[in-house]
Structures are given as structure tokens and as C-alpha cells.
Amino acid sequence: MVEFFAERFNYAVVIILMMTGLYVVFSSSNLVKKLVGLSVFQTSVFLLYISVGKVAGGRPPIVEPPHHGEGEAVTGAAAATAEAGHGAETEALVGAEPSHGAEAAHGADAAHGLAPTAPAPAPAGFGGDIPAPDHMTPDGVLDAVYSNPLPHVLILTAIVVGVATLAVGLALVVRIRETYGGIEEDELHQGDLGAERA
Amino acid sequence: MTPEIAFLPGWLVQHAPPLLVVTPLIAGVIAAVLPSARASWGIVLAITFFAAAMASFIAMQVMEVGVWSYALGSWAPPLGIEYRIDGLNAGMLLLVAVIGFLCAIYAPASVEAEVAPENRSAFYGAFLICFAGLLGVAITGDAFNVFVFLEISSISTYALVAMGAGRDRRALTASYNYLIMGTIGATFFVIGVGFLYMATGTLNMADIADRLQGLEGDRTVQAGFAFIVVGLGLKLAMYPLHSWLPNAYSYAPTLVTAFLAATATKVAFYTLIRFVFGVFDPGFGFAGLSMIWLIAPLAAAGMVVASFQAVFQSDVRRLFAYSSVAQVGYMLLGVGLGTAAGMSASFLHLFNHALMKGTVFLALGAMWLGFGVTRITDLRGMGRTMPYTSAAFVIGGLSLVGVPGTAGFVSKWALLVACLDRGWWWAVLALGAASVLAFFYVGRVLEMMYLREPPQHDGHAVTRSPAPLAALAPMWILAAANLVFGIWADIPVRLANAAAAAVLGSAP
């Protein structure tokens, strides 16, 4: 029983945050607090994506270019995909078999606005103080476990959208304050009714 | 596939899909910072015209050649983001672009009266960004991209609605409520997309559709379906998730109301169709059940209840806002039927409703400009004081009721036939009831306009004061389209059938 929840505590957190956020949105009469609730709600979604997309023991998905050609690593990694990688759904987060291959990360990266981690020739300084890892051979690339950057990218986008929404929302609250003189929903409603009767 | 056309430069032809979306986006930013509102409007006009031309071109290509798949940045799908135009969204793009252009013609008359001078450039900028967002939703083939564009269009919409505060300060609270509900809806949608990604590992809609085969029993998939339907339902004002719409439509600037009524809910509806039928398989048990037990009954309820509420409104734009909710119900009913005939009827109604509501709201806007009309009683005698506007309004109104000879009749007929084919008599009853109610609420307004005397000022009757040509032209184009497509409905019917075929044919 405890194990059941321990394995899924991320979902519990997500649900708690989501419900809290929604509750605040619906029950609060202060406009700013509603926005706060909205943000909490959106944050829960971010956590959902991220926690689910966690690859245990995953390395950053940056491939050192092998000595021959830059395009290799990309195509190599791309060739290694094609399997439908499942997020760490019902499997426990910790102790999951690291059987998730490198996801279709690179192409998606480019698509989702992140600078393509094109395996440009490594700057001279990089890797100088770090010994060349074992996995940086063409075969080694496939053996290693990479973190999935796609959920992170999605969440970054979603965060940006959330920030924009929050900004517009707060701007509206400021204007409402200027026009109505208050930001409590009841006051606003009274004000409108009064204006209508006038 | 890269089609060739002789007189257009090759790069334009080849990259038409992204250009359609990117140009309004960039132009919007430029328009927002220009000091001169007139210049901003000029940009809006030029860009919407360009978009309309591009959309027609794309639509023609798709009709002739077939699905057009464009890989952004040359990253091939399903890894890269794909813009994918088929029979279903070609028509949507065309609709949004043309309505945008017509609204752009109408814009100055409305904007100069309702928006404060210092905000006008920003208004036009936001309009273009919203326009870009809507086009983006319609054109993209990537599920998360849909979310991004949906939010682009929604956020700019919140700003546009709020600009009605110059006229009525309730626009601010209306926009705020719309923001809250719209964000919740979009977030639900993105949760759903997340579940789909968890189950299939891809975000490309066509790819998801392939990978969902055999996953019918998967709870993740079912949860994703639920979240997506609810999220999009909020955006398209499906009853009972519609409560943001009446206020938003009533208090926004008239141009915004007309534009939104004709495009925003339609695009959300398109997205719902795309997901329910193009991504999920309607053959899935839970999908089919949800059609019959959720979407169809809610659609019927929305039709009747919203029409009923419309009858009792005293603010004329609110009345037609409720009417829009009812019309969304009509469209959803066709979808809920689950047959090709029902789907085709839905699309036909989608198209016709854009024409009808566009006419009505543009006409109401002109009446507001002329005489400050907000309540129904303000409309008395309008038939005499603004004859051309009123005539256009009458056509739109009759189309809403479904009088033969108008486009509304054709789509209503198609819906009725589709319901009878399926054997759903209760749906026929609901449609009948909604039509009767529509007759009531439109009749009230028409009676006020034509059978009452215009108000007197200082003992003299108010004189005739037709609307400016820039306002009349788009209104009358839409009204004429109502009549034309009511008598020669061949083209819309063919488009609707193609859309239905694209949707149902694509489901494996």
C-alpha cells in the first residue's frame, strides 16, 4: 500500500497541486488570488510532464562528435529511435530498467525552438578537462541512456505561455482596479449592477 | 510535394504554409509599434489580403493534388513539426483568412469609434497576432503546436476583448473571466496532449493516430481523450462550458465580436474534430460512447437552452451571443451523430454560421456606430433610419431561423436529414424547438426594427443615416453570400463533403 503511493508520489503531488489551484480559482473572490490559483494549476501540469518524462540515470542528450563528420551522431541517434519510448508511466521511477532508448530528441529539439544541439565541433576547451567518456564511440552512443529533452522543451514552452497569460491577467487586474476601484469580485459585481440600474 | 504555379515566385509557392502563419505574426508586432494607427490598419489590410490569397491558393492545391505536408525547418515528420493541409483544414484556412480580410475592411469604422487613439496600433497588432494564431491552429499537424497557437490566439483575444473598455467597462471583467476559463481549458488540453505523448511517444498527430492502434483499453489514452474533449469544449463554448461567451461577445469592440463569432469557435471546433476523428479512432468504444452519451445530448441541450436564454435578453449583442452558443450546439449535434452525413452537415453549418453571424454582428456594429444601439429597444425604427444595414441584418436573421432561400436553411436541412438517417427523432425535435426559439428571438428584433416608429428627437423624427461604405461593403458581401449559398449551395456542400471524407477517411 505504502509502496503503491511511494511509487506514484509524483502523481499525488500533481493532483494535490491541481486541485488546490482550481479550488483557489473558483472559490477566491480576489482577482489576483484567482491568478495565483491559475498559476498553481498550471504548475501542476508542468510537474506532471517533467516527472513523467524523467529518465533514471539519463545523461544530458549531448553527443560528442566522433572524429569523423558532424552529421553522424545526429543520424546515429535518429536511427536508434523508432521505438515508441514510453514515459515512466506505471513503472516505478526509481529502479526502472533503463530500457528507454534515446528518444527522438534531436529533431524535436530543433522543432521546438531550442537551439539545435547540432554536434558542432566541440570548442577546444570543452572536453579538455573531462576525459572522453566511454560512450562517445559510435556504438557507445547507442548504449548510453539519455535524458529525454522533449518534455522539458514542452514545459518550457508551456511556462512561457503561462507567463504571458499571467502578464495579461495582471495587466487586466490593474486596469480593473483603475476603472472600478477594487479587485474583489463582489464589489465589481455590485458596481456593475449599480451602473446598470442607473 | 511542392506544387508549381507559373506566375508566383518559387519560394512563395514552396513555403506558402508557414508564410501564411508567420507573416501575420511578424506584421502584428510591427503594426503594434507603429505610431500611426492608419499605417497599422494598412498593414492589417495588406496582410489579411495576402493571407486570403495564400489560403485560396493552398486550398486549390489541396483540392486538386491532395494532402500537402510541409516540414518546418526541413526536419522531417514525425520528429519535426509538420504543417499538414488536407480537405478538412483547407476550408478552415480559407474561411478564417477571408473573414479576417472582410473584418479588416470594416475595421477602421469600428476602431475609431470604440478604441482610444493611443491603443489603436496595439489593437491592430493584437488583431493580426490573433489572426496568425487561428491560422496556425488550423494548419499545424503537431499536437503541441496546436496548444501553442491556440494560446497565441487566445491571449491576443483576451487583450482584444479588454479593449472594449472604452465603450463599456464590463469588457475588462469579461476579458478576465474569459482569460481564467480559457486558460483552464487550454491547460486541460495540454494535459490531454501530455497523456497522449505518454502513451505513444510522439506529438505528430498523424503519427499518434497510427500508434494509437490497439491502445483502446489504455487508461492513459482514455484520460487523454477526456481532457482534450473538455479542454476544447471550453474553447468552443460547448454547453455547459460556455459561460464566458455571452459577456465576452457583448462587451468587446464590435469588430472583435464579429471576427470571433465567425472564426474563434469554428477553429476550436475544427480542432475537436481533428482530434476526435483524426487522432483518436472513432471506432474506439469510449469515443463512440462519448459521442452518443455526452456530445450529442450536450449539443441538443445547448441548442435548446441557449436559444431559450436568448429569447429573454434585452441587450441585443448578448442575445446573439447566446444564439452563437446554440449554433455551436447544432454543429456538435452533427458530430455526435458519428456518420459521414452528420459530419458533412456540421461543416456546412460551420461555414454558413460564420456567414450568418458575421453579417449579424457587423450590422449590429454599424448600428452601434450610427446610434449607440445596445438594447433591443434602441433598435426601434432602424429599418427606416438605416435601411441598408437593416436589410443585411434581416438576411442574416432569416438565415439564422432557417428560412428557405438562405444558407441557414440548407445546413438545417442537411442536419435534419442526417438525424433522420440515424433514426434520432429526439434530435429532430430538439432542432425543431431550437428553430422555433430562433424565430422568436430574431422576430423580436425584426419587429422592433420594422414595425416601430423611430425615436423622436426634439419633435423631429431621426433622419436616415446609412452606415459608411467601408462598413456596409463587408456586411453586404456576407449577406449576399448567405443568399447565394442558399440557392446555389453546390460549392459549400462539396467542401463540406470533402472535409467529412478527409476526417472519416483518415481514421484507420
Added chain:
Amino acid sequence: MGWTPELGLVLTLVLPLVGALGILALAGKPNLREGATLAAAIALLANVIPLVIMVGDGARPELMITEIAPGLDLTLRLEPLGALFAVTASALWILNSLFAIGYMRGNAEHNQTRFYFFLAVAISATMGVAVSGNMLTLFVFYEALTLSTYPLVSHKGDENARRGARIYLMILLITSLALLLPAVVGTYAVAGSTEFVQGGLLAGAGVGGATIGILLVLYAFGAAKAALMPVHSWLPNAMVAPTPVSAFLHAVAVVKAGVFTMLKVVVYLFGPSIVSGHPAANAIAMVAAVSIVLASVIALTKNNLKARLAFSTVSQLSYVTLGAMLATPAALAGAAFQIVMHAFAKITLFMCAGAFYTATHYNDVSDTRGFGRKMPFLFGAFFVAALSITGLPPVGGMWAKLFLSAGAAEAGAWWALLALILSSLLNVGYLIVIPVRAFFASGEKAAASTATAPPLTILPPVLTATIALVLFFLAGPIYDYVAPVFGGVE
């Protein structure tokens, strides 16, 4: 270019519209404007007559106007019933217009241009109903008729008129949207089209009895212009209109369009073979029989002349519905006869009422006592028309009632026979008494009055009454004309 039957079909629709435009253009010159109406009316009749003759010889001219969508087309096709309706309507337009000129000028009514304009448009819609080739086309023109007569009913513009017109529009539109349209769509869904087919479209389609029943009921109450109780109340409410409009509505166009729809639906959509004996048809026939008697009883209680005539119309219209639902050859022939005979009779009655009002400004039946000596032609015409309604020789109405009774007997519907007999008795009570008392009783108002009705309001009713008399002798040819539609009777 020469006149072809197809052109003739189009002209039946277009000529009244051209007249309407002429009326608008000549708004400032009343005499010329009235001339436009009359010219259009005469041209229409001249156009309809050759069509009628052709149809009598067996031709069925046809023309497709447009195809809205695959399977949905607007088509015109003329057959004997439609031809009969068309010639009745166009002949009566001429006479009604003459009367209208006299009435409108005699009462110095306002907004005359608007009146004549919408009258012309409504005639165009009526012609459309008469010549439609399928139910969809008929429905389109049916709705157009409702919409174009609305301004006529609300003509007076006062609160009363607006209220009456609102009820008129409401009942007609609600029934057509909620009942008639689903019926048309249902026909389409079941049979694949809405074409009018000799012998019945649905007869050939092998449709189940329950579906037929439902559709029949939807049509019967959806075509509210046929004034079957309880969807009849638009008719008495439409009395707020000026009398030429009432005459037009209740004799020429609107009500006739309603019962004509009923007849066409039974004969060409369902087919007499299916309808005759069907339980739903019998039920509707019983409702019609009740309508006949009940409306007559209500008419007895009305003192307002136009109200009395309105309920008389409700009763007489249900004759047609009764005949249509009984669906034996004789009953159907009787129904067709009733359409024509009642048109001429009722318009006479209304025109007399209008003439009386114009002369004396009296509205009530009780005011007519003793006026017979002062207005002999008026009440003479009234008497002839009342005879027709009652079904007595030597007026045309007798044949309608005769055939209907024969049809009722054929169908074994003794209750229908009873209703017809009762109705005749009641007709004497509420209709014939009027001219009788006018001539043979004495009234103070009559004695005191020196009023004379304008000649233009007297001449038309006298003409229509004369035609009603003439029609008595034309029963044979008329019967031969419509016989191919139903199949013969003894």
C-alpha cells in the same frame, strides 16, 4: 422569342413580381399604380389560361429552376390540381384588386403602395405554390407566402393590428418550422426525394404504416394554412387586416394554399391508395369533421361580421381536409371542387362585408338588418354566395358538397356525412339569415342610413357571385379536368 410552356411557368412567378416593381416605381401616381396592378393581373391570367388548356389536354410542363444541392432541387411542374388553383387565384386577383381600389380609396387608407406591393409579391408566392413540382419547392413558396402576407395583416399599424399579425406569423411559422419542415425532411429521408408523383411517391417506396401515420399527422398540422383545428387560430386573428386583405387571405391565396398543399400531399406524395383507410388518415378526418361542426357553431356566436366569416372559412376548409383524408375518388374530386367553389363564394362574402363597412362603417351582423332594400346588389350577391357555401343549387358549391358526401359514403364514414349535413344546417343559421334579414326584416340603422357603397366595391362581388352561379353549370368539364388525377368515379 415565342411563348413556351416552360416560359409560361416562369412567367407565372415573374409577372406578379414585375407588377410589384411597377407598383413601387409608380408610388407617387395612384391611378397609374393601380393600373400596374391590374395590368399585371390581366397579363397573369392571360399567361395562365393557355397553360390550363394544355394541362387539360394531358401535357405536364416542367422546369427545374435550380439545384441547391445534389438531391435538393427547385422544380416547377403543372398538373390539373395546380392549374385549377392557378387559374382561380389569378382570376380572383383581378377582381380582388378592383375591390381593393374601391375599398382603399373609399376608406382613405394609408400606405397603399406598401399594400399593393406585398399583395403582388404574395400572389407570386401563391403561384409558386400552385406550380411547384416537388414538396421542397412548395415549402419554399409556402414560407414566402407567410412572410409576404405579414405586412398585409399588420397593415393598419395600430397595437391591435400588430398583435394580431404577430399571432398570425407565430402560428404559421411555428407550425411550419416545427411540423411541416420535419415532415418534408422525413419524406426526403424515407423516399430519397420529395417529387410529386402520380399515384404517390411513398406508395411506390414501400414505407411502413407507422411512418406514414406520423408523416400524415405532421403534414396535416404543419400546413396550418389549412386551418385545421387547433392550429386555426391565426385565421380569426388575421381579421385585423383591412377587408381586401381578408378577402385575399381567406379566399384567394393563403387558405387555398394550405388546403391545396393538403390535397397535393395526399394525392402525389402519399397516394390515395395508402391514405384511404389508414388509421391516421381516419383520425385526421375525424378531427376535420369536428372542425367543421365546431367552427360553424362558433360562427353562430359571432356578431362581428368578419369574425363570423372567418370561422365559416375554418369550417369550409376542413371540408377539403376531410375529403383529402377520406381519399376515395369522389371525396378527392369533392375536395378539388371545394377549393374552387369556396374561393369564389368566400371572396364574395368578404367583399360584401367590406363594401358594407365602407358605406356604413358598421361591423356587426346585427347592423345589417333591413339594409337589403338600400343595397340590393350587395346583399343579392351575399345571398348567392351563402347558397354556395351551404351547398344548395343552383350555385357551384352544391357540387362540392355532393361529391364530398358521395365520397364519405364510399368510404363508409357515416360520421363524415353527418358532419356535412350538420354543417349545412348551421350554414343556414349563421349565413343565410344575414341576407334574408337584410331584405325582409327592418332595422333602425337601415332606415336611418343614406349610405351608398362605392361602385367599385359592389361590382366585383357581383361578378364573383355570377361566376359562382356559372360554375354550377360547369361541373362536368371541371370534373373531367381533374379526373385523370384521381381515377374515375361513377
